[in-house]
Amino acid sequence: MIEVATGKPEIESTDFEAVFVNNRKLAQISAHLSRFNPIRVMRMERMEIRHSAILAWLLNPQESHGLSDQFLKAFLGEALRGQATLGFPTALDVVRADLRKAQIRREWQNIDILIHLPEEGWAFVVENKFDSRQHSGQLTRYIEKVQTLIQHEERELTVRGIFLTLHDEEPADPRYAPINYDMICEILPDVLTREAQSLTVEAKTFLNHYIEILEEELGVSQQRTEMEKLARELYREHKKVLDFVMEHGANSDFAIAMHSIAGDDPDREVPVTIDRKAYHFGWIENDKASFLPAQWYDGLGGERYDWEGCEDWWMGYPLVAWLQLVSDADGNGGQLRLYAEVGPLSSHEFRQALIEKIIDAAAKSGTDKVRFHRGAAEEGKRFSKFLKQNSLGIRDVQDADEIAVGAKKLLKKFEDEFELVGKLLPKFQKYGVRAQ
Structure with a gap:
């Protein structure tokens, strides 16, 4: 038996065996993380x-x-x-x-x-x-x-x-x-x-590796999304052990900063107050943290609806926001960025209407911090970011306090835009499917 802090559940050796011995989900995730990509092996993906x-x-x-x-x-x-x-x-x-x-x-x-x-x-x-x-x-x-x-x-x-x-x-x-x-x-x-x-086997293989790199950098990799879903399932099944590993293992300064403002174990159903504004955090990784402003979460009906096409995407809602830390080439400084994106909804009518309403509301408000790329609402498009002026310089990416302060500044900067979008969302609940 492993001793843990008072008030926390005791962990038996069998709990660790259930996670680390012949665990199919862990093996799949490990294989995904270990897959060969020559661009990544040569550390060229950010060059x-x-x-x-x-x-x-x-x-x-x-x-x-x-x-x-x-x-x-x-x-x-x-x-x-x-x-x-x-x-x-x-x-x-x-x-x-x-x-x-x-x-x-x-x-x-x-x-x-x-x-x-x-x-x-x-x-x-x-x-x-x-x-x-x-x-x-x-x-x-x-x-x-x-x-x-x-x-x-x-x-x-x-x-x-x-x-x-x-x-x-x-x-x-x-x-x-x-x-x-x-x-x-x-x-x-x-x-x-x-x-x-016309493609040679070698060219096709290399270009597929390159597409994989770009999709992961952009956060639109379907394979990564599937692995993230699998990781969340693994975490839910073995939360006690994995919490212990994360608490006593290595953690990034970005994750430490996000936990300092979102809590040690954020639950997306429970809002977190930051500078008097509420947010629902989904999950926190070493370089990114997903969330919904409370106006978005409430406007979309909270947990009452499922959204077809977005079940395995980020937090499962039609749109999402996230904070991400991108290190500079020297590894010392970096950029903290705040993104918002409309996701891969199955209904083109819904997706188009949502994007057009956001564009119209932004134009009427006069904000220059909300703008989609041209063609974002066209049929076949799946991922459409819409925040501008959304980055903040970080002098030391290993300074959790600086990162936390920067995250709060970015959230504060976009409070009006979050509210603008949130006001539009209740009318789109009709596209949701009642959750089981």
């Missing part, structure tokens, strides 16, 4: 320059992937879709053009990726921001460099910018079309499916 290298390879029609210009067309078409204000070329111009002679340069004149199409008289400056932020005036300088250094013999060169980000950020130069890695996760699998006959 911006490596993502630029992979994307430059994919965008080059002459490269060995076997996709010809199909990914290039899909990428440029998605970036330019709905961006008529940028002028020529448009997404339709790109789709109609033959891009097989595109010239791709990487790290030329400090430009992450340059796409030059001499026959069309086009050039695209791709600025890739996987973790870092844009510097003052850099986007404008890159376009000016291309206009100056690349001369077109027959007609003036048309230069456009594409601003690719992992975390939502608006380009400082209006000549750049914004696109984020969410769209790469959507268009790349589609291209791979269409061009399956």
Whole structure:
């Protein structure tokens, strides 16, 4: 028998055996965490320059992937879709053009990726921001460099910018079309499916590894979602032992910070008060913590409803919020980010109506902190983030006190936006299914 603190249940050796000896669920989770991915093995998943290298390879029609210009067309078409204000070329111009002679340069004149199409008289400056932020005036300088250094013999060169980000950020130069890695996760699998006959086994394997990395970084991995569901089941079945392991084992400073404000054992049915506002926390991991503001939880009827399509997603509700700590490359500082997202509802009518109501309410309120990506409400979309200006610098990612203070600041900053969305939700209870 293992001695534990007074007032807590005693733990027998058989309790530990039930968790660690021939436990199928634990074995599945362990296998998931141990799976081989060469990008992760080489610790390249957070290296911006490596993502630029992979994307430059994919965008080059002459490269060995076997996709010809199909990914290039899909990428440029998605970036330019709905961006008529940028002028020529448009997404339709790109789709109609033959891009097989595109010239791709990487790290030329400090430009992450340059796409030059001499026959069309086009050039695209791709600025890739996987973790870092844009510097003052850099986007404008890159376009000016291309206009100056690349001369077109027959007609003036048309230069456009594409601003690719992992975390939502608006380009400082209006000549750049914004696109984020969410769209790469959507268009790349589609291209791979269409061009399956042309792909080598090696290219297909590598690209599937790359998609896996992006999905996990974006929090949209279906496999990870399934493993998280399995982990929650395992925790419910063996809570006593796992609480003991977590209490006496290693824990991240982010998790310590979140527990300091949400409690040692948060229960999503029990609200936690932070600066006089109530929140329902779902779960806390080493780098992220999910929650619903009380206005959202109550507006959606609490535990009275199930939501088709979201049963295995985050907390199981149509939308969710979470705090996430992203470390800088040096491992010392980082960014604390607050996200909100509408999830993979089965009913497109419901999902579209919810997103459109949020957009309309934000416009009427005048807030600039709520905005969806274009096409978020289209059929087939599954994950749609909508908070802007949502990050806070952390000087020391190993300082739990600094992280806790930062988390409270972010929650305070978005109180009005949480309330704005919460007021819309009661009318959507009609789409819920009465819980058993």
